[in-house]
Amino acid sequence: MAGNSFGTLYKVTTFGESHGEALGGIIDGCPPGIQLDFEAIEVDMARRKPGQSAIVTQRKEPDSIQFLSGIFEGKTTGTPIGFIIPNTNQKSDDYSHIKDNYRPSHADYVYDQKYGFRDYRGGGRSSARETASRVVAGAIAKQMLPEIKINAYVSSVGPIHLDTPYQELDFSKIESNPVRCPDEKSAAIMEEYIRDIRKQGDTVGGVVTCVIQNVPVGLGEPVFDKLHAELGKAMLSINAVKGFEYGSGFSGSEMKGSEHNDLYNPDGTTKTNLSGGIQGGISNGMDIYFRVAFKPVATIMQTQDSLDNKGNITPMTGKGRHDPCVVPRAVPIVEAMAAIVLADFYLINKTY
Numbered sequence: 383m384a385g386n387s388f389g390t391l392y393k394v395t396t397f398g399e400s401h402g403e404a405l406g407g408i409i410d411g412c413p414p415g416i417q418l419d420f421e422a423i424e425v426d427m428a429r430r431k432p433g434q435s436a437i438v439t440q441r442k443e444p445d446s447i448q449f450l451s452g453i454f455e456g457k458t459t460g461t462p463i464g465f466i467i468p469n470t471n472q473k474s475d476d477y478s479h480i481k482d483n484y485r486p487s488h489a490d491y492v493y494d495q496k497y498g499f500r501d502y503r504g505g506g507r508s509s510a511r512e513t514a515s516r517v518v519a520g521a522i523a524k525q526m527l528p529e530i531k532i533n534a535y536v537s538s539v540g541p542i543h544l545d546t547p548y549q550e551l552d553f554s555k556i557e558s559n560p561v562r563c564p565d566e567k568s569a570a571i572m573e574e575y576i577r578d579i580r581k582q583g584d585t586v587g588g589v590v591t592c593v594i595q596n597v598p599v600g601l602g603e604p605v606f607d608k609l610h611a612e613l614g615k616a617m618l619s620i621n622a623v624k625g626f627e628y629g630s631g632f633s634g635s636e637m638k639g640s641e642h643n644d645l646y647n648p649d650g651t652t653k654t655n656l657s658g659g660i661q662g663g664i665s666n667g668m669d670i671y672f673r674v675a676f677k678p679v680a681t682i683m684q685t686q687d688s689l690d691n692k693g694n695i696t697p698m699t700g701k702g703r704h705d706p707c708v709v710p711r712a713v714p715i716v717e718a719m720a721a722i723v724l725a726d727f728y729l730i731n732k733t734y
Contacts, residue, residue, distance in 0.1 A: 383497070383507065388619065390607075391729040392526075394519040394722055398467075399501050400509030406466035407515035409452070409522060411729060414460030416525055418453065423521040429714040430517045435560035437576045439705045443470060445514055463522070467514050483698055484689045487680040491689065510621040510708070513715045520718020523725035530724060534592040534716040536563045536709045537673065539572040540579070548593050548671060562713045580706035583683030587622075587676050588709035590716045594659070594670040594724070599650075601665040601727040608663025609727060610672075616719035617674045622708050625675035629658020644668075674716055679705050 387395040391411045398405035424447070431445040432438060445467055452463030481502050484490040489508035493500040500506060524532065533553040537544045544565050555564040561576070563569035572588075579586045602609030614626045634642055634656060644652035644661075652668060659670035681700040688698035705711065 388616065389722060389726040391733075392523060392722060392726040394516065396512055396515035396519075398469075398512065398515070399506040400469075400504030400511040401501070401506070402469060404466040404468045405511065405515050406464070407519055409463040409519050411726075412452065412458050412460070412463055412522060413526065413729070414458055416458040416522075418456055418458065418522065418525060420456075422525065423447065423518060426517050426521040426524075426714050426718065427514065429557070429562075430514060430711055432711070435710070437560050437573060437580070437706065438711055447518055458522075465515075465518055467518070469511075479698070479701060480688075482691050483696060484691070485680060485698065485700075486686055486688060487677075494691065508621070513620065513718075516722070517714055517718045520714075520721040523718070523721035526725045527721070527728060529596050530721075531595040532592065532717045532720050532724075533595075534590050534713045534720075536561050536569075536572065536588060536713060537591040538589040539575055539707055539709060540586040540588065542568065542572050542575055543589075544568045548591065553593075556713070560710060562710045576707045583700075585679040585682055585705070586707050587624075587678040588707060590674045590676065590709055590712050592672055592674065592716050592720055594720060597659060597665045597667065597670055597724070599665060599667040600731055601724065602660065602663045603727070603730060604663040608660070609665055609670075609723070610658070610660045610663065612723050612727070613670075613672060613720065616723050617672070617716065620674070620712065620715055620719060622676045622679065622712075623674055624677045626672065628660065628670070628672035630656040631658075631673065674712075676709050676712055679708055 386397065387393055393410045394407060396407045427445045427447065431443055433442045448466050450464040450466065452459055452461045480490065489505060490500060493508060533556065535556045544563060546565060551564045553564055555566065556562050559569040561569045561572045563572055576586065610628050613628065617623055617626045630642060642656050644654045644657050646652055655668045658672065659665055659668040681704045683700045685697050685699045687695050690696050
C-alpha cells in the first residue's frame with residue numbers, strides 16, 4: 383500500500399492499524415532547535431482520543447506517545463522524529479462478524495478487491511484511529527509556527543447550523559463543551575441531537591469550520607501546488623470527509639464580480655475577504671477560513687443488508703464502539719492537517 387506520506391519538506395509518514403500493536407509516524411524535515419512543549423502535544427491528543435465524553439466512542443485509549451528519535455533534551459535535532467502510540471484497548475472480537483462480510487459504505491469491499499486481503503479488525507488501516515499520528519505531527523508543526531493561530535470548531539451537526547460569522551465568536555469557548563462549538567446555545571442543541579441519534583442506533587454528520595490567522599503573505603506554490611489545493615487535499619484525506627470549501631466557497635458562484643471582489647486598502651489588506659486569505663494559490667495575509675463536511679459514521683446499530691465475500695446479500699447489525707457523530711473529535715485533526723500544510727509551505731518558502 384502506497385500513499386502513506388504527506389508533504390514535501392515537512393513530510394509526515396504514518397503507519398499502524400486500528401487493532402495492531404501500535405500506531406506511529408515519522409516526521410521528516412522538522413528544523414532543529416525547536417523547544418517542544420510536550421504538554422501541548424498531549425492536549426491535542428486528548429482532544430482527539432476516544433472515550434472523552436458521552437457523545438463519542440467509548441473505546442478507552444490513553445493515546446500516550448513514545449518518541450523514539452529526533453528529539454534531544456526537549457529540542458528537535460533536525461533528524462527524523464519517530465514515534466509510536468501503543469494500542470491498549472483493542473476488542474477485536476467485536477469485528478468477528480464482519481470477517482467475511484462487507485459493511486455498507488465502509489472500505490471493506492474495496493480493500494479486499496484491491497489487495498486480495500484485509501484486516502477486518504476495526505477496518506485496519508482504513509480506521510480513523512490512524513489520524514492520531516497526524517495529530518502528533520500537526521501539534522509539532524504548530525510549534526514551528528507559533529505566531530500563526532489555527533482554530534477549528536463544529537459549525538453544524540445534521541440540520542443544526544451555527545451561522546454566526548467567525549469574527550463574532552469567542553474561540554476560547556470551543557473547548558467548553560463536548561461538541562466543540564463556540565456558541566453555547568447551539569452547542570447544547572447539537573449535543574442533545576447527537577444523544578438522540580445515538581439512542582436510535584444511528585449516526586449523523588456535520589461540518590467543521592477552521593480559521594487560520596496571522597499567516598504571512600507568500601505561502602503557496604502555483605500552479606499545481608496552490609495553498610488552497612493542498613489544504614483541500616489534506617482535508618479530503620481525513621476519514622469521512624465529503625466536502626471542502628474555502629472563502630466564499632459555493633456561495634461565491636451565485637455572486638457578481640462587483641460583489642465578490644475584495645477591494646484593497648493602502649497597506650495591501652482587503653476591505654472584505656471573500657477570497658478566504660488566498661489569491662492565485664498564494665496566501666495574501668488575510669485570515670484563511672474554510673469548511674470541511676463530514677458524512678455520518680458508516681457503522682450504525684441497526685440491521686442493514688451487507689454483502690459477503692461469496693456474493694450473497696446478508697443482514698448485518700453494527701457492533702462495537704463507534705461515534706454517533708465524528709465531528710467533535712475531528713476538530714483537532716482538521717487543525718493538525720492545516721498546520722502540516724502551513725509548515726510545509728513555510729519551509730518551501732525559505733528556499734527562495
